[in-house]
Amino acid sequence: MTKLAIHGGSKVKTTPFSTGERFGIEEAKELLEALNQNTLFYHFGQKVKQFLADFNKMYGVKYSVATSSGTAAIHVALGAAGVTVGDEVITSPITDQGTIVGVLYQNAIPVFADLEPNTYNLDPKSIEEKITPKTKAIIVVHLAGNPCNMDPIMEIAKKYNIKVIEDCAQSYLTTYNGRLVGTIGDYGCFSTNDFKHISTGDGGIVTVNSTHQEDYFKAHAFADKNYQRLADSVARDIEYLAPNYRMTELQGAVGIAQLKKLQWICQTRNTYGELLTKGMSGIEGIEPMKITPGGWCTYWFYMFRLDESKFTCSRAEFSQALAAEGIPNQAGYIPKVLYQIPLLQKKQAYVDSQFPFDLSDQNYEAGSCPEAEDILNTAIRINISEFYKIGDIEEIIEGIKKVSSYFQRKK
Numbered sequence: 001m002t003k004l005a006i007h008g009g010s011k012v013k014t015t016p017f018s019t020g021e022r023f024g025i026e027e028a029k030e031l032l033e034a035l036n037q038n039t040l041f042y043h044f045g046q047k048v049k050q051f052l053a054d055f056n057k058m059y060g061v062k063y064s065v066a067t068s069s070g071t072a073a074i075h076v077a078l079g080a081a082g083v084t085v086g087d088e089v090i091t092s093p094i095t096d097q098g099t100i101v102g103v104l105y106q107n108a109i110p111v112f113a114d115l116e117p118n119t120y121n122l123d124p125k126s127i128e129e130k131i132t133p134k135t136k137a138i139i140v141v142h143l144a145g146n147p148c149n150m151d152p153i154m155e156i157a158k159k160y161n162i163k164v165i166e167d168c169a170q171s172y173l174t175t176y177n178g179r180l181v182g183t184i185g186d187y188g189c190f191s192t193n194d195f196k197h198i199s200t201g202d203g204g205i206v207t208v209n210s211t212h213q214e215d216y217f218k219a220h221a222f223a224d225k226n227y228q229r230l231a232d233s234v235a236r237d238i239e240y241l242a243p244n245y246r247m248t249e250l251q252g253a254v255g256i257a258q259l260k261k262l263q264w265i266c267q268t269r270n271t272y273g274e275l276l277t278k279g280m281s282g283i284e285g286i287e288p289m290k291i292t293p294g295g296w297c298t299y300w301f302y303m304f305r306l307d308e309s310k311f312t313c314s315r316a317e318f319s320q321a322l323a324a325e326g327i328p329n330q331a332g333y334i335p336k337v338l339y340q341i342p343l344l345q346k347k348q349a350y351v352d353s354q355f356p357f358d359l360s361d362q363n364y365e366a367g368s369c370p371e372a373e374d375i376l377n378t379a380i381r382i383n384i385s386e387f388y389k390i391g392d393i394e395e396i397i398e399g400i401k402k403v404s405s406y407f408q409r410k411k
């Protein structure tokens, strides 16, 4: 048997992973044009407008609003959807905390539904079990580029008359039965923070998938202190609270150039993710990432699970052995499911206050979403980059095969 690198054997990966430049002269040209406008305000300049027009065209949507972050985009969708004090919002326990920040700023209560074991996305059955008369919205999280099972989710939403907000921060150009995620629910929320498929430094977009212009106006105003800039006469009367989440012209400018690269980025990531799945299928004890039936995944990262009963090592040992082979990886994703963060355990959204949790009997007990907890305890995450070469992917697979075969339990 080949000696593992962690035991002093030779490494699988001996050359550096291929890298590349995310930003170039295209972004610089747009930025210079933005500055030459003599304004960096989205409503007066043309860059944010162009960015949104390009995005709308690519997505085939009529309305979208630019924001300062993905977290802001989700808050805007919640505000526009009318989520307010004491409402419940169902979401996934494996996500970025940005998914629930807006829920709490609206003084609504996050409720967590469980996940499917290998897509890592919300299980429609679990969503339905969590619905109460207080449920106002579902935030579906399309994790790592993989779409949620949207048909049953939209049916549930229709049945109970609740809004669907899609968190697409990790899922640019992901499709579900031929439809782009972000265009299926009532709102689609995207992030352009520096770690996503495309970056404007920070930023976000909300699609408003309504045929009613007033819904678009509402979302637009909610990102801008409830300033009604799109109405015939600018209304400054404010009927309820809304934050300032405006995008600047500088972000819009970079976004225009970044969007032109998005198709290539997503196509490449899809190719690499599919190659990883193919390469690891059939390895005893390894459960590759499962793409939702009807889905096309743009792999923001790649995550597989270990069946520890099939190995003589722990997940930590597997992960370390793989890293020693020259394959960077992380054991798990977020350190624990979202409902186990202190904020929710202590029910403290605001320092020294129990509000809004005191309006609800929602509990965040360990074990309440067992599959989600299990996923985090057994997963190994591999970074994917559009700048990798096929050879890099082949070596990742080779590393996983080498470590697996060393630790496989003999029958």
Ligand SMILES: *Cc1c(COP(=O)(O)O)cnc(C)c1O
Pocket: 069, 070, 071, 072, 095, 096, 097, 098, 099, 141, 167, 169, 170, 191, 192, 193, 202, 203, 204
């Ligand atoms: C990144 C991310 C967010 C938040 O986006 P920011 O731009 O960082 O605020 C929300 N949800 C998910 C799933 C994310 O990955």
